[in-house]
Amino acid sequence: MTDNDQPGIEAAGVEPSGVDPDDFRAGFVTFVGRPNVGKSTLTNALVGEKVAITSSKPQTTRQTIRGIVHEEAGQVIVVDTPGMHRPRTLLGERLNSLVQSTLGDVDVIGFCLPANEKLGPGDRYINDQLDQYPGAKKIAIVTKIDSASKQQVGEQLLAVSELRDWETVIPVSATSSIQLDVLISELIRLLPRSERLYPDDQFTDEGLESRISELIREAALEGVRDELPHSIAVTIDDMTEREDRDLVEIYANLFVERDSQKGIILGPKGSRLGEVGSRARAQIEPLLGRQVYLNIRVKVAKDWQRDPKLLGRLGF
Numbered sequence: 364m365t366d367n368d369q370p371g372i373e374a375a376g377v378e379p380s381g382v383d384p385d386d387f388r389a390g391f392v393t394f395v396g397r398p399n400v401g402k403s404t405l406t407n408a409l410v411g412e413k414v415a416i417t418s419s420k421p422q423t424t425r426q427t428i429r430g431i432v433h434e435e436a437g438q439v440i441v442v443d444t445p446g447m448h449r450p451r452t453l454l455g456e457r458l459n460s461l462v463q464s465t466l467g468d469v470d471v472i473g474f475c476l477p478a479n480e481k482l483g484p485g486d487r488y489i490n491d492q493l494d495q496y497p498g499a500k501k502i503a504i505v506t507k508i509d510s511a512s513k514q515q516v517g518e519q520l521l522a523v524s525e526l527r528d529w530e531t532v533i534p535v536s537a538t539s540s541i542q543l544d545v546l547i548s549e550l551i552r553l554l555p556r557s558e559r560l561y562p563d564d565q566f567t568d569e570g571l572e573s574r575i576s577e578l579i580r581e582a583a584l585e586g587v588r589d590e591l592p593h594s595i596a597v598t599i600d601d602m603t604e605r606e607d608r609d610l611v612e613i614y615a616n617l618f619v620e621r622d623s624q625k626g627i628i629l630g631p632k633g634s635r636l637g638e639v640g641s642r643a644r645a646q647i648e649p650l651l652g653r654q655v656y657l658n659i660r661v662k663v664a665k666d667w668q669r670d671p672k673l674l675g676r677l678g679f
Contacts, residue, residue: 388437390554396475401506408537414567437551478511509536582642
């Protein structure tokens with residue numbers, strides 16, 4: 364019997380995995396929502412690798428970060444963005460502009476709403492903003508379902524369904540990996556047919572220095588007062604590989620806006636800064652696969668969130 368007589372997998376134009384190569388899908392997805400609804404945690408869970416820093420503090424994410432999800436049926440490029448909010452500083456305005464420009468370029472927008480918090484004015488504000496992006500398909504993602512009762516989840520699903528006519532509404536938990544496979548399948552279904560946009564072994568397009576500076580900022584955010592997170596920015600001055608030993612030396616600057624904030628970051632006799640360095644190294648060393656010497660200098664850049672020149676110097 365010849366191949367033509369037996370319409371096997373290859374003769375039907377389907378790969379042995381069962382995926383039709385002509386139906387492979389790839390595209391860009393972004394998650395929006397109020398600050399601290401779990402967008403970055405969800406991004407990391409889907410990618411399977413830490414590409415975005417996370418914190419309980421609002422406005423943790425300050426740049427667009429692409430995480431790449433590889434599946435047999437498709438490739439999902441998740442663009443993690445800052446939380447949408449009513450801006451109070453020039454930095455806030457620029458972050459909102461960053462979100463808006465991202466929303467205009469993606470294929471799917473996932474609106475994240477936590478299961479354990481009732482819909483509020485901020486959620487309705489964001490929902491209204493979505494009308495400005497008719498080209499993107501829109502889904503609702505009810506997050507943190509492991510932190511809510513079944514009744515809360517049900518009530519939230521109903522409330523979210525009434526906001527607009529979504530492509531789909533999916534309850535998930537990023538930390539407990541609940542329904543993430545369903546979410547990925549639905550996202551792929553909504554993406555356009557396309558060839559792969561990134562190599563199979565690439566999980567982010569973030570540069571190494573950018574990822575390291577974000578890990579340092581994440582470490583600095585832990586345990587600080589509510590007014591301080593917005594004032595922290597980190598830059599990398601230099602990264603040097605030692606020739607005499609397997610070690611990378613990293614020299615970083617941690618900026619705050621006032622002298623009083625510098626004292627908070629440093630702590631008594633520099634104890635708190637030492638803790639920040641230890642936490643950051645614990646994240647950076649696995650990323651580099653090398654031992655790290657980390658030197659962090661704390662500097663004051665007065666009111667940098669409102670100063671156009673300082674914002675430019677700090678990369679915003």
